[in-house]
Amino acid sequence: MxxxxxxxxxxxxxxxxxxxxxxxxxxxxxxxxxxxxxxxxxxxxxxxxxxxxxxxxxxxxxxxxxxxxxxxxxxxxxxxxxxxxxxxxxxxxxxxxxxxxxxxxxxxxxxxxxxxxxxxxxxxxxxxxxxxxxxxxxxxxxxxxxxxxxxxxIVVDGEAVSSSVIRIAIVSGNCELASKMLGRNYSISGIVADGEKRGREIGFPTANIEPKFPATVPENGIYATLVEVDGETHKSATSIGVRPTFETDGGRTIEAYLLDFDGDLYTKRLRLEFVTRLRAEVAFDSVEQLVEQMNKDVEQTRQILANN
The missing domain is CATH 3.40.50.620 (HUPs)
Known part of the structure; x- marks a missing residue:
């Protein structure tokens, strides 16, 4: 040729x-x-x-x-x-x-x-x-x-900005450094897929987001996030991980709980912005303990995102 x-x-x-x-x-x-x-x-x-x-x-x-x-x-x-x-x-x-x-x-x-x-x-x-x-x-x-x-x-926090450094920050759960280097919050877009609806059963209905490309996914844990859907932005708490309280060999999921939202998100395209990591993923001894911690996560998310 x-x-x-x-x-x-x-x-x-x-x-x-x-x-x-x-x-x-x-x-x-x-x-x-x-x-x-x-x-x-x-x-x-x-x-x-x-x-x-x-x-x-x-x-x-x-x-x-x-x-x-x-x-x-x-x-x-x-x-x-x-x-x-x-x-x-x-x-x-x-x-x-x-x-x-x-x-x-x-x-x-x-x-x-x-x-x-x-x-x-x-x-x-x-x-x-x-x-x-x-x-x-x-x-x-x-x-x-x-x-x-x-x-x-360009140097940020003493380190040269690069895509590889940002990816390392993201997989380490360091949303703040990633945001500084990107000039905006790191985000993942995807379609809401049908999940096992465990969140709904315990009072926290979540959107199970499946990225449409090989996205860099943050470290397992709970995050304060923002979700954009249908042109509107909603505060959310997002769990990334394998749901260890319910499963021992579950696949990795990205599940966002939209605060004060009532509507059907299934098959909709969401853009999920990561603001900060709240904590690591934990296997609780009971569903009651999990719900208690989730309530704390939601309250902490409200405080962090109060000005967003």
Missing amino acids: SISDLFASIEPLEGPTVATIGTFDGVHLGHQALLQRVQDEAAKRGAKSVAFVFKEQPRAFIKPSTQVTYLSDFETRREILTKIGIDHVIELEFSSAIQKLSSDEFVGALRDRIGLVSLILGPGAMIGSDRAGVEQLSATSEHTDIDFIGVPA
Whole structure:
């Protein structure tokens, strides 16, 4: 397959364009700084801004046995990038053909296809089979008419913001750090599936949420959360875990109890925002003890979310 055939799915642009490339999982503060630089450079050059977005992380292709989870699905990433003001958000599928391209071949294809005049990369980003970063591209690329610009990392609480660091924070139950790095509460979207209705039986009807993509799920425990459904936001207490009071080998579930809500949520699409982790998941000796603790969890959730 020729390089021109490989990029045939990309709609040609007249140019000039300033572009960046990445998965942009979560579109966190570091991504936002990178995208702002793309827009600023495009404005200075009278160019259009372009973001090439991998729908799936390249490492999912390179190491298919690796379990990969995401902070946001592709549709959400595309929506956020469009809202930020990127002129063209282009889906790019990582493949063995792309993997084999050298950095010069890749850049040359973009120049020919979209009139690329500048490529802007985030910290540590490398392209091509030769794994070229901004310094190498600037020094050795045959495309001397193209500017290569690197954007430094954004630091939060002494740590460089990255999707991997955010995922670690989430699976550790550290909602606060994840929110700081994302610039918003971490959220999971999904459809409400039919559950075993144990919550309803003890006075706490819950929505059993099934994410529609391989989402990064927080550590097992109880969380103060916000639920958006049908355009309205509701306070909620959410349990993630295996329901050890009832089962010894149950599957992992995400169950949200919406405070002061009376309605049917089955089959509806919810967006669940995580604000803070209240406690770990516990196996109680009786249902009565569980209900007593759940009442405390709900009251604590009300206090935490009082201003939301």
